[in-house]
Amino acid sequence: MNNQQELNLIGSYGPWAKSLNLEKLPSHSFRNPGITDLDTWRTSTRKLVSERMGAVELGSIPKVTVHRSGIYEGVSFEEISYQLPSGNPTKAVILKPENAKGKLPAILGLHCHGGNKFLGLDKISRTRADLPSYIVDHHDTYYEGRAWANEAAKLGYVVMVHDAFAFGSRRVMLEDVPESIRQGITDFSLDTEEKINAYNSWASNHEHILAKSLFCAGTSWPAVFLAEDQMALSILAAREDVDDTKLGCAGLSGGGLRTVMLGGLDPRISCAVAVGFMTTWTDLLLYKSYTHTWMSYVPILPKELDFPEILSLRAPLPTLVLNDIEDNLFTLSEMKKADQILGEVYAKAKATDRYRCTFHPGPHKFDKAMQEEAFAWFDQWLKA
Template sequence: MAVNGQSIIGPYGPWVDGLIKDSLPKFSYRNPSFTNLEQWKALALDRTRERMGIPDTGPLPVVTRHDSHVHDGLEIESISWQLPYGRPTQALVLKPAGAKGKLPAILAFHDHGGNKYFGLRKITRTGKGQHELMVEHQDHYYEGKAWANEIAKRGYVVMVSDAFTFASRRVMMEDVPDHLRSGLTDKNSENAGNIAAYNDWAGNHEHIMAKSLFCGGTTWPGVFFAEDKVALDLLLARPDVDEARVGCGGLSGGGLRTVMMAGLDHRIKCAVCVGFMSTWTDFILNKSYTHTWMTYVPRLPEELDFPEILGLRVPLPTLVLNDKEDQLYTLPEMEKADKILADIYEKAGFSDNYKASYYPGPHKFDADMQQEAFSWWDKWLKA
């Protein structure tokens, strides 16, 4: 539904929206022709993987362990691994100090926030000094909480890795031609002014990265999924993790990664998507300008609406947390996405395994939302 009858692409909005509105998407489980859940999932998953163009990341990389220390009741490991491309991926693993045996685990995804200089630091604290910008970031989006730490304290092994083009995986100035650097260098990078300048540059560089990925036959969501799958593989390989009790979740860009990861890899037994749920129609008519190039998978909207990507995990437990005044979506389309997911779970006979909640306020994952997310993970991963 367009806001006030207008679209962000003017008179072309209704026409473009109509291209995916003539009937239900081809691989939607809501189509009456799909009566066997497992057969539908096999078909829809194959098509979604094909559209995403998921790149091959090669054999499972070797993990390098850099440091381990205890902070605020948690054992915190600093690790990294090298993919076949780019610089090493840095990650943290957090769990209760002194914990024994196999624990349930969470793959925790950091947000986008228009800030590619930072990644895992957005949702963690290590006790080794927190950048002032990350104090502000956690205050703004997480009500002052490092939510990865908070869920780890409840008895989980939590892994947080830097996403593609963020922090340790970001594009460095020295690696691009001089005429694309806008006069920036990689020196003194922790300075707040330099970070702001880098984030402006990285935001303007997104369309270049997206075009190059498309030319390479892949998509940003496909790369996210490939790299997050490596993180999941490494998490499941740990001797302290119960591989039958693993969840994932995150806010905003972390919610997007949750949609892709939980939708396509069903080793994720419980998912919490925060602040990233609407319809393709909402992006077409109202909100694509508030989102990055990281969201889009060409041709897939003909076959699945956006919430139906997450719906590929039915009947596995799924929670969606929305903010009623979220500036990234319109409330009517968030509600339509909620109904689509509810219809999928109802048709499959597992209505109790899906829930969506709505909270007052703008785009965030505040303390009340965190408590609902944590309780949902506890319900399904600790039973």
């Protein structure tokens, strides 16, 4: 190895791999001087990204069943479920202010990954006081003790949180896979924190199998995430208490990734807040792919768009990116490059007032200060 070469995840192959596509302006970047029509660019490039992902269709909006409703700490809630074409029914929760009247702006809350596939919507929402310690710990670790979806609902929003593909009610069930890969764990034994941790370890090790299997089906994890998030958005938008012209989405980490995809590719999202998931393909190639799951990658796409440019497909619609300065999932210099890229796109779209990126002190999280900034951004653009 050349002594002057910077260490990277794939050694001497790193500079060569970067040189293939990442040292020039991507072919479909709006930053290209030859691309001038924003609407044409957005339409054609969204189609391209969908093709690269291997987009899937889930059909019409399914019937929604309400299982439980009530009031918790000033928030009216409905615990619901609906059946998608595959897997167990998706569980979700609808939150809004107690005694709310009329149509309200709405937010699709996208829960994080957090190395925990046993949990889904419970990571950011709450409908009861008696929570297991492992849920309380999750709130404390990533959200400064808050169920942020509830806090958003209190401010005058209808908030929906659903279990994402492979999480919570949508997780891969052990009884449905060959015994040879179950590692002695069963679905019916997940009744203690120790056993839940064992499931989460198994699910982490199963990610590469699930991702490769989806590739073999002609699709990808981001495509399935997007399809299920779009279905949740359709269910939310169809509610009588929702103003479907004022829809937002937000999430941390894996929820930030899903915000990038949903906010960038679905024009119904009027306002997006991506938290703790913004960097460049170069960062993932050379330094940080090992800190992420298989849920992030779209083959071939880096030739055509840098990672932040997926989110930039929503320009000129309002977009807020929140980063943590000591976030060990990303390289700070590449996070700043991503901010520069998004800033350039919004400047060219003549919408600099509708893009903001801020860097907060601390590790990977969505704490109270960041939540308050996100809520203020939603208030500015969804309540105007």
